[in-house]
Amino acid sequence: MRALYPGSFDPLTLGHLDLIERGCGLFGEVIVAVLRNPSKSPAFPLDRRLDQICRATASLEGVEVISFDGLTVRCAEQTGADLILRGLRAMSDFEYELQIAHTNRSLASDLETVFMATSAHHSFLSSSVVKEVARFGGRIDHMVPEVVAQDLRRLFNSPMPNQ
Numbered sequence: 001m002r003a004l005y006p007g008s009f010d011p012l013t014l015g016h017l018d019l020i021e022r023g024c025g026l027f028g029e030v031i032v033a034v035l036r037n038p039s040k041s042p043a044f045p046l047d048r049r050l051d052q053i054c055r056a057t058a059s060l061e062g063v064e065v066i067s068f069d070g071l072t073v074r075c076a077e078q079t080g081a082d083l084i085l086r087g088l089r090a091m092s093d094f095e096y097e098l099q100i101a102h103t104n105r106s107l108a109s110d111l112e113t114v115f116m117a118t119s120a121h122h123s124f125l126s127s128s129v130v131k132e133v134a135r136f137g138g139r140i141d142h143m144v145p146e147v148v149a150q151d152l153r154r155l156f157n158s159p160m161p162n163q
């Protein structure tokens, strides 16, 4: 099966990567779809986010990385995805994710959304937390793939992780 994993990925964290890996194991194919959202101002431009994900997933079989804008259900239709994959870290994610899943189902009744629980040791991770730590020069190697860690250090001008 082909799963569509949509998100902002600004930037990709090890939590996202873990979900991609496990999604490949379960479904065979995962299309990581990076949202091009002009109303948000991302820390990393779209091209950079795509490159980060391509590099971090280079050794994984069955991963494709694309960008999209507009409706997720339309992207799923265009890519021939069988399902939408989303991650759940905590109850706080659930309410929002359920609303989106119902909305998508109302637009495309044959498209299922599958939620995967994050690995416990990644459940505290979010792209915003990672950016916040990096901004103040904290250690981020255990939170993001190496390519992202390098980009974050460059972005916040902190070449030496100190904690």
Ligand code: ADP
Binding pocket: 006, 007, 008, 009, 010, 013, 014, 015, 016, 019, 085, 086, 087, 088, 089, 093, 118, 119, 122, 123, 124, 125, 126, 127
């Ligand atoms: P969005 O802006 O769509 O929420 P994100 O890039 O923040 O995009 O997240 C994309 C997907 O990855 C969401 O389903 C989110 O729940 C999931 N996710 C975010 N952080 C983690 C994590 N630490 N572990 C696993 N999944 C995660």
